[in-house]
Amino acid sequence: MQTSNFYRSGADPRAVAISRTQPKGWTGRIYGPLAPSWRLLQAAKRGEIDEAEYSRRYREEVLSRLDPAAVYADLGEDAVLLCWERAGAFCHRRLVAEWLEEELGVSVPEMGEVGGEEIRGKTKLGKW
Numbered sequence: 257m258q259t260s261n262f263y264r265s266g267a268d269p270r271a272v273a274i275s276r277t278q279p280k281g282w283t284g285r286i287y288g289p290l291a292p293s294w295r296l297l298q299a300a301k302r303g304e305i306d307e308a309e310y311s312r313r314y315r316e317e318v319l320s321r322l323d324p325a326a327v328y329a330d331l332g333e334d335a336v337l338l339c340w341e342r343a344g345a346f347c348h349r350r351l352v353a354e355w356l357e358e359e360l361g362v363s364v365p366e367m368g369e370v371g372g373e374e375i376r377g378k379t380k381l382g383k384w
Contacts, residue, residue, distance in 0.1 A: 261341060262275075
């Protein structure tokens with residue numbers, strides 16, 4: 257399992273959107289249970305909460321209600337978890353990766369980083 261974003265890996269057949277919204281024309285898999293709530297997203301976008309508070313609330317509101325082993329099994333070990341943020345930016349896909357790593361002892365690298373493969377020949381879906 258790896259993480260990435262729609263821009264880099266949206267055409268990958270292993271891609272699974274874990275965001276609240278997806279790009280126009282998205283026809284890939286969506287795993288809604290990992291999407292942050294609109295309330296949490298809006299608080300972050302308005303600058304009402306910082307990254308630490310977002311992380312705390314996301315873990316409390318989303319991850320604490322899920323079974324990590326069941327989520328991993330549902331997604332599949334070859335899944336590429338996608339959201340909108342660029343590599344290196346704070347985002348919930350990395351919170352999910354950390355949670356799975358902590359709970360299951362698996363490695364979930366960002367694509368292109370050590371342990372993450374690069375996707376070649378990618379194509380864009382729709383207008384992003």
